Amino acid sequence: MTRSITILGATGSIGTSTLDLLRADRANWRVEAVTANSSAEDLAALAREFGAEIAVIGDERHLPALRKALDGSGIETAGGSKALCEAAARPVDITVAAIVGCAGLAPTMAAVEAGGTIALANKEALVSAGDILMSAVRRTGATLLPTDSEHNAIFQCLAGSDVTEVRKITLTASGGPFRTLDAEELKTVTREQALKHPNWDMGAKITIDSATMMNKGLEFIEAHHLFPVGLDRIAILVHPQSIVHSMVEYRDRSTLAQLGPSDMRVPIAFCLAWPRRMKTGLDPLDLAAIGTLTFEAPNEALFPATRICREAIEAGGAAPAVLNAANEVAVDAFLAGQIGFSRITALVEATLARYSAAAPATLEDVLAIDAGARACARDMLETSELV
Template sequence: MVSPAGPKRSVTVLGATGSVGGATVDLLERHSDRFEVEALVGGRDAAALAEVAVRLGARRAAIADERQGEELRRLLDGSGVAASAGPQAVVDAAAVPVDWTMAAIAGAAGLAPTVAAVRRGGVVAIATKECLVCAGTAFMAEVAEAGATLLPVDSEHNALLQALGGQGIDAVETMTLTASGGPFRTWDAARIAAARPEDALRHPTWSMGAKITIDSATLMNKGLELIEAHHIFAIAGERLDVVVHPQSAIHGLVTFRDGAVTAGLASPDMRVPIAHTLGHPERLATPAVRLDLVALGQFTFEAPDLARFPCLGLARSALLAGGAAATVLNAANEVAVALFLARRIGFMDIPRIVEATLDLAAGRLPCAAPATVEDAIELDRESRRIASERLPEAQFRAQ
């Protein structure tokens, strides 16, 4: 356990009002004698951000939505918590030197503040997979240049990190990510095509934000995680695999070149991987339910069905293609998921929009991987514009 005798670690939480942020806040409260909160960052919910900032005694709070700035300042008036608003305020909060940062802002919007956190060094616990998907090569170069420590928070990548046991990647033959299969694992293609947002948001295992829950339903989330693993562990895409494991007890497996296999197991509670990064290299206690193998009874595994879940195949193809493909894929997916949640397109229009955007971008956008984070942000912007050109949605529904 992290010793409470030494000085407290300073922390910042980017995405403090989201699901990962909420789990992080819970652990910080449970170990308040070991951590002090420098900054909390939220998206649009001023009331939730202010409440958490006061509860944790944060020095500052920043909200991305500038329109919520006045409300945040009003709520924090007299609390001693400094308030600010707007995208630049978020980046400024992320850039304040601390020992540990949770990077949990969903989507490409998390790229700039996460890079700001990386550039000032320290430990960055990353739950914003889009940083590595949008700008993996450039992002990892930033990590190396700053001498920052990057620790994965996604349960799968955290499990892989622990299963490695300190071994180098040269000792590894393959890495396997597990997927729960999402809410549509047993649905036929026709039923999946007719799925509504409320159907896709009923994840059988995890409680997450809307965007990542939809990605889990399409299996795009698992595809993005393949790209993420490629960058985190510097492993070739051909050595990465996905298996469906409905019990969500095994999160990742490492097969070594001698044939030995190690696996990372835990109950499906995000506080487990978060605590691993928060206490690293030591261990923090969590209230997570302990894994009961007897109660589970059995583990089952299935190959993912790419016919019913084409997003996984699109993501794997983007990973193997390299260059700008992953950036385009992510941008198009974010556009499509937002449209689906707004009930403007159908569920299977998501992969259609992504595939069409990849095809169009191949002739209109740079093919090389973004050399800088700024290049990645610009490529993301252009890819979104191309994805939006694929509307009206009627042309997809007719297919």
């Protein structure tokens, strides 16, 4: 039976992997909508290839280019944030929410409000607006399928078990490319070095977050919302080989772990086929060739991001949204050469200390907090406080 799909963020890393899976199973999928932020020509090519009903560009300045590229195709075009949300709300069997950053928050919420099944790859939605998003999920009956490799692994390890049976959830982390460096060496890390992840092929923002360990801190917050076992029962463990993607320990002391290749097509395929499974075309794990799996505690003295994230979710209120906004500003500043690698988390922590707001009750509140926190972080950059 043919299933329908919308891909929010079709030209990004997750979107590209999703489309790779669809290419291998074309007869069973109908693409309703594809979106991108500014890559009009790439988006048009994908819309034509998959026969999408509509292609939406987030940055309206690129809408003329999208229309030109799709002229004569019969594919509908639209642009802007409202159009993204409208595309997200279209009735389909599954929506892949893969827009990076806070820009994906409103479209993800639109998909949830429509009561659909969402393969959630936008971590910022849960970090910035976790309580609001999960409340909407409960109210609308929407289904969230976690697509991050770690949360997808936890979802698989739970396999329908009651979370009250869980003693501990362990998120594994590669440790990034710099886990063996000291404080002085971290100060000299370059943009090019930080963008070379040892195990995963990801977009720039997520790759930098992995290098600072912020990615794992954000995933800690996500796990808190997705799997409500209590903050004290969620742990982080560095696993450099990235073969064990996460673990769940039950109260009988049995621990289940999900193992797989370091390829996002595995968790994406799990979501696309859920509650069944599908072929990915990937090579199987060869544990004999891998030989050794190692684990170590995270070094929060050198990589404080996990501590900062834990403290933010413990504080609650506006803190997680402030953290997320400040981190996006800090990562952009590092990629632009404005600040050094070690100053990314310093800017985040400084913004959390300086900017405060009331706890958000609506999506509009979250977006207002996000805007205020970004302005605060940028002000510190402009005054050279964190350079």
